Amino acid sequence: MAAQTLYDKIWQAHSVGKRKDGNNLLYIDLQLLHEVTSPQAFEGLALHKRPLWRVDANLATPDHNVPTTDRALGFKGITDLIALEQVVTLDDNCRSFGVTQFEIDDPRQGIVHVVGPEQGATLPGMTIVCGDSHTSTHGAFAALAQGVGTSEVEHVMATQCLVQNKAKNFAVVVDGQLQPGVSAKDLVLTIIGRLGTAGATGHTIEYRGEAIRNLSMEGRMTLCNMAIEAGARAGLVAVDDTTIDYVRGRPFAPSGELWAEAEAYWRTLVSDEGAHFDNTLHLNAADITPQVSWGTSPEMVTGIDSHVPSLEELENDVQREAAGHAFKYMGLQPGKPIVDIEVNRVFIGSCTNARIEDLRAAAVVVKGKKLAANVKEALVVPGSGLVKAQAEAEGLAQIFMDAGFQWRAAGCSMCLGMNPDRLAPGEHCASTSNRNFEGRQGHGGRTHLVSPAMAAAAAIAGHFVDVREWL
């Protein structure tokens, strides 16, 4: 048999065949559900009197518009009545269709892409969908995980299949070792800066090389999470000891003989020697510096030791035109040093960077220091109730609170500001989230994407600083 990529293998293992009209059907092992993109899908099922194909392939939790304060109040803590209706609707739908949900007051509630791996719901070799583009996160486990629209959510509910053509293979190879203070977030922002936001459209990315093998599962999740920001629906990392060790013992992971059987299969989930990739990007990890985005697209990013680009430095007219819009929206002058950009708000959280390792990296920087006077508010929003509990047990929560940060309950929060956590117009935010689109974090808000350590350092300094100098 011809040498296969990891993506080829997972695709083949889930290929059901073709419909009469020629469309491919791909079998889906797990669908994660949240309140925003599922109500219309459940409604569609009910209207057509269609059952869920497989109840045990669905898991739900509310995350996008749950408040991060007053969690003990449960539903009563949601003051926005429209948001409340959406969260209650998820509850109603899960009850009537029999889907397990970690409800708003469950200690396991959190961002779906944090909860799935944490619970062992996410397993290597799976196919996973969710009505959320950051589903690519789960690719860290060598699972083919993709974001889908609401019609596809309903389609998978009803048929357990996705109608899809196979994507191409894209290898992103990162040799060498990352410097201290440089994280998976800096790596993925560098990759997006190099590829552009459409650079991997139509492809599945496999992250390969020494630097990837040295990353923890948390780091790999950060990397795969933002594959979509380079245009790829899915990102993947091959299975190794790090993967197996993370999954072992998780609540919903197999155990006993089934574990041994599963592990033996999972160990085969690597690209074969000589497998064909349609495209390849090579990077040397040692060259990567802490990154800060300056514009309104994740590809508008540069190193902390650099500056907002001048128009002459950009490659073509398309980039110059887009940069012109971005300078205006961001209120930045071309050529301005990144370290001179002042920060008014700080957000440490999101499905990109709200896991325990992220909070530890930020806490190390913050310990014993205070927020800068010009930083109006700094939020730490753990990715799940369990991450929150662990961070509290480790003393991280106290470190943040002593420094003047607000310690919140789990949810998507200010990554997209569907709940009350939002920027005011003109505010600059050092954010560990994934998108710096106009208005994403609040009407007129100005987002700078950074790593947790960089966000923490900006909170203390009041402007961006090279966190490597603080370690």
Next chain:
Amino acid sequence: MLAFTTHTGAVAPLDRVNVDTDQIIPKQYLKSIKRTGFGDYLFDGWRFLDEGSIGMTPNERAINHDFVLNSPDYQGASILLARDNFGCGSSREHAVWALQEFGFRAVIAPSFADIFYGNCFKNGLLPIVLDHKIIDQLFAETQSNFDLKIDLHSQSVETPGGDIFTFDIDPVLKEKMLSGMDDIDMTLAERELIEQFEAGHRTRQPWLFERAFGDGTTAESNSTEGKES
């Protein structure tokens, strides 16, 4: 789903690359549990100067007269002319719903983001990919009352000047768009094929079935304490 065969309509030019779905329909409107009601908020942050919320109507908003869709020249446009990587970012299908409800039947661009492109075919909004050169020409020619004639059968776009451009489209997706057939019905017609695959899959990877959260009751609370690296 709305079928698409032919359509003739006015064009509105949106001259920006990487238009993301957060711009097409901002997050505050995603709180709706319905499939309708998004058209008034299409490109909300660009069409209006104030911050909107669900329930507001366009006539109570501060209009941004500099935005192309507010220009008298492009009122009633039903074809959106766009630049590269249209629809990138969030998977929200609400973006397609908003474009359709506003009155668009087709979007023409040199490239689209994958998830958005797929979502279009679930709803009958036709995404047409044309070469950069042709897109540049269309941007140059588009002005008031510039109508394009789109024929999906012949995969062609005809300008008022008589230029005819053909576009590529996956034949399977084309058929689906022409018929407007329900995707779920078409897949459920293959029930036996899916069940057969599923039985084999269960034998090969039994750990993926009858999972602990699969009985519809919430599994007991647990902790992963000591598990984190």
